[in-house]
Amino acid sequence: MITKLALNGLKRKQRDYIILFTGLIISIAVFYMFLTMSLNKEFITQNSVINNIQSVFLVGTVMLSVITFFYLFYTNSFLLSLRKKEFGLYELIGAKKFQIRRVFQIETMAITAISLVIGLTLGILLSLLVSWLLMNGLNVEFTQFKIIYLPAVFWTMIYFLLVSFITSSVHNMRLAKSSIIDLLRSEVQNDIVPEKPKSAVLQIFLGVLLLGIGYFALYFMEQLRFIGLFTAPVATTLGTYLLFVALLPVIVRKWKRNKTVNFKGINSFTSGQLSFRLSNLKWVLATIAMLIALSAGAIAGGFAFKNNAFTSIDEYWQYDTTLYNPGAAETELLNSIPLEEQLTFRFKLDDETMYFVREELVATPPLVKDWVTYDVMRPGSLPENLEIEDGYQIVPDTWMSALETVNPALFGTRNSHIVPLIEYERAGGEEISVMLARTNDFAAHMEKWQELARLQESTYTALFAGFDPETDSVATKYAQFETQYAIASGTFFMGFFLGLAFLTMMASILMFKILSGANNDIRRYDSLRKLGVRRRLLENSIHREILIVFLFPGVLGLLHVLVGMRMFSFIMDDPYYRLWVSLLIFLAIYGGYYFFTVHLYRKIVLPRQ
Amino acid sequence: MKSILQASKISKTYGMKGAATYTAIQDLSFSMNEGEFIGIMGPSGSGKTTLLNMVATLDPMTSGEISIDGVSISSMNEDQLSDFRSEKLGFIFQDFNLLENMTVFENISLPLSLQNTKLEKIQASVSQVSRLLGISDLTEKYPAELSGGQKQRTAIARALIHQPALLLADEPTGALDSRNAATLLETLADLNEDRKVSIMMVTHDPRSASYCSRLLFIKDGKLDRELRSRGSREEFHQEILTVLGDLDRRPVAGVRA
Numbered sequence A: 001m002i003t004k005l006a007l008n009g010l011k012r013k014q015r016d017y018i019i020l021f022t023g024l025i026i027s028i029a030v031f032y033m034f035l036t037m038s039l040n041k042e043f044i045t046q047n048s049v050i051n052n053i054q055s056v057f058l059v060g061t062v063m064l065s066v067i068t069f070f071y072l073f074y075t076n077s078f079l080l081s082l083r084k085k086e087f088g089l090y091e092l093i094g095a096k097k098f099q100i101r102r103v104f105q106i107e108t109m110a111i112t113a114i115s116l117v118i119g120l121t122l123g124i125l126l127s128l129l130v131s132w133l134l135m136n137g138l139n140v141e142f143t144q145f146k147i148i149y150l151p152a153v154f155w156t157m158i159y160f161l162l163v164s165f166i167t168s169s170v171h172n173m174r175l176a177k178s179s180i181i182d183l184l185r186s187e188v189q190n191d192i193v194p195e196k197p198k199s200a201v202l203q204i205f206l207g208v209l210l211l212g213i214g215y216f217a218l219y220f221m222e223q224l225r226f227i228g229l230f231t232a233p234v235a236t237t238l239g240t241y242l243l244f245v246a247l248l249p250v251i252v253r254k255w256k257r258n259k260t261v262n263f264k265g266i267n268s269f270t271s272g273q274l275s276f277r278l279s280n281l282k283w284v285l286a287t288i289a290m291l292i293a294l295s296a297g298a299i300a301g302g303f304a305f306k307n308n309a310f311t312s313i314d315e316y317w318q319y320d321t322t323l324y325n326p327g328a329a330e331t332e333l334l335n336s337i338p339l340e341e342q343l344t345f346r347f348k349l350d351d352e353t354m355y356f357v358r359e360e361l362v363a364t365p366p367l368v369k370d371w372v373t374y375d376v377m378r379p380g381s382l383p384e385n386l387e388i389e390d391g392y393q394i395v396p397d398t399w400m401s402a403l404e405t406v407n408p409a410l411f412g413t414r415n416s417h418i419v420p421l422i423e424y425e426r427a428g429g430e431e432i433s434v435m436l437a438r439t440n441d442f443a444a445h446m447e448k449w450q451e452l453a454r455l456q457e458s459t460y461t462a463l464f465a466g467f468d469p470e471t472d473s474v475a476t477k478y479a480q481f482e483t484q485y486a487i488a489s490g491t492f493f494m495g496f497f498l499g500l501a502f503l504t505m506m507a508s509i510l511m512f513k514i515l516s517g518a519n520n521d522i523r524r525y526d527s528l529r530k531l532g533v534r535r536r537l538l539e540n541s542i543h544r545e546i547l548i549v550f551l552f553p554g555v556l557g558l559l560h561v562l563v564g565m566r567m568f569s570f571i572m573d574d575p576y577y578r579l580w581v582s583l584l585i586f587l588a589i590y591g592g593y594y595f596f597t598v599h600l601y602r603k604i605v606l607p608r609q
Numbered sequence B: 001m002k003s004i005l006q007a008s009k010i011s012k013t014y015g016m017k018g019a020a021t022y023t024a025i026q027d028l029s030f031s032m033n034e035g036e037f038i039g040i041m042g043p044s045g046s047g048k049t050t051l052l053n054m055v056a057t058l059d060p061m062t063s064g065e066i067s068i069d070g071v072s073i074s075s076m077n078e079d080q081l082s083d084f085r086s087e088k089l090g091f092i093f094q095d096f097n098l099l100e101n102m103t104v105f106e107n108i109s110l111p112l113s114l115q116n117t118k119l120e121k122i123q124a125s126v127s128q129v130s131r132l133l134g135i136s137d138l139t140e141k142y143p144a145e146l147s148g149g150q151k152q153r154t155a156i157a158r159a160l161i162h163q164p165a166l167l168l169a170d171e172p173t174g175a176l177d178s179r180n181a182a183t184l185l186e187t188l189a190d191l192n193e194d195r196k197v198s199i200m201m202v203t204h205d206p207r208s209a210s211y212c213s214r215l216l217f218i219k220d221g222k223l224d225r226e227l228r229s230r231g232s233r234e235e236f237h238q239e240i241l242t243v244l245g246d247l248d249r250r251p252v253a254g255v256r257a
Ligand SMILES: Nc1ncnc2c1ncn2[C@@H]1O[C@H](COP(=O)(O)OP(=O)(O)OP(=O)(O)O)[C@@H](O)[C@H]1O
Pocket: B014, B015, B022, B024, B042, B043, B044, B045, B046, B047, B048, B049, B050, B051
């Protein structure tokens, strides 16, 4: 009987539930996708390029599961607050407390189960999409990859069912402690008259100060290191909360004090709504500002990291390709690329030493990077007599770099000696020729580099004993780029979907918070309509009110991101790379939630036309 | 005497196009002069609220014609009706309908704000009307901090501030105890007397009705009877009680033989 009643109650609050659980569903889908990407055993062991992505997605899984735990805890307490009055009524008509608790627990688990079904389906589609995008982006074939991966399904289910069991048990204990009267009254005390701020000045000052410290720590993370890593999140979070708690009411109060504006049209109503809403929502809004910072930061971070794969590869490698004993196929392919520079060198190698021709090197010294000044340059003059100690030839650092540039694959395996041509010809051992080539845009000819790398595989097998192209790789610009780009792409997707999950979770909390109060507002809008307020004015008021509620956390959260991205400058060249794209993605999703909230809210409070 | 309200052959049928239609008001006509205090009485479900809502332009009528202050309302669109309400009408509802998110001052001033009145004028009018109603100390409070009587007086202040042509009240004393109800009705009667405010009030309560200058009795959506106050209020009260008793004893079609 109680179960049937509860089911009806559930139906009535359908809208609230659906809003809350879109966040959960997205979270489940992303969670599953992350797990599939990181657990797919066959997929990982077979692909050396992909190997590194695993850990990236595992990190994502952990971060997502932490946030999801809090999200579920939060939403579950909302659920309870939605149903409290109803549960109180059941108790009033004689239902036992344990029956009610069982209903609540079953309900929570059932919702989680339904969300799991939808979320997992979505997650499978998401895995399909992401693996497809990765395959195309990285130019590899995932032959063994399983979209429907049972261990990932299993762990996703276990995690979410466990968390929802824990959260509903905790809330059940709260339910058990509250008396009937508490339950029955719980819905009434919705709007508390905003209290006069007491120590607002001090709080605002503290908030700004803490935010300043946090921003300072974010900005000078490179210098502050550990202190910064600890200070930045703590100070920024505290500052955000203080500002929302203290500053928001003051802003509305200031606004209301401007009487000429306040007493125009229904401005006094809008500001009245806002002052109630903002003081009811200040904690939620502060939390949302932080989550926005996290989600937009995750999206922007992944984006910048992906870009970094291109810029950083050019930092290390001056030449786009290094070809060992190039054959006709390689030369032909190379001729189809617009080259800036092409150099050829020879060297001989025996068991202990590699010999380079002094005349060749001096005639066409290759570009190197000076690791002291970070300038790209050609090495200067080479001293006439190069001393040799214990088989080790002492050459200037820039020439050392030049030898590494000329022969990256074998550098360091033997001693390198630069010798005059006469001496070179006398030396024994196998002779290998190396061709270096450079374009002005490495990224533009990616397919050519890949093809060259493939053509070189047979040469490698011939040159280097025991080389297996399936598992081994030779240090070349393309090979390094491939690995780096794989990790970067993984990080990009991880960041993007992590951000997406955060964003949907917090936007659904905000939307829920606004809409669950809408029933109280029906009467207000009805009164205004009766008093002769035009519909257009009412709609404007709704737009403005909800816009401001969305705006505050949005602006502060984005400010956090703008400052915070700087933090990544010690691992990336340009953390602000195309930040606007990430911001645009964020704005599109957030804006979508805003308009949807306005639409639903309007449908609730205004009569149909 | 100038006529303030003219209703001719108005009808209201609920549930158009559906299978179950219900005619709440049928071919009802009456008129009201400026400065009158009209009470509307009748059994529950007889159509009082429906009538008031049509006069208030909140509910469109099915047929007939209403003009208020010389303006016909049936041809207006929604925006025109809104403007008309905000300029010509004042409302007092049973449950006050104050906006809880606004202070008393903001609540009272709302009709003037809507007409984009100058701030100085707003402040002057609010302080005048709140003094009149004895709530000038409460203007910075929120409705949640007021008693029922204070709320109702705030509602009246809001209904009067823009000097509407017609004040409409649907059971304004419904949520008040007898003392507060008496105060309220005296206030309304004074307003009617001194400032010549035209008032139309729906009520169940014979004592409340005795403050009116004329009473319309509605039954099954039709005008059943009219009663004018001639003597003192107490005499009128007695008269009302007699009429109500009469109406009660009269057989209802199909119920009593
Ligand atoms: N929206 C509606 N749809 C259908 N029927 C309605 C609607 N509103 C009112 N009615 C019907 O119209 C009739 C008159 O209703 P009305 O509210 O005018 O009565 P009333 O005289 O105000 O009653 P009370 O004294 O109880 O307030 C009632 O029978 C009611 O059921």
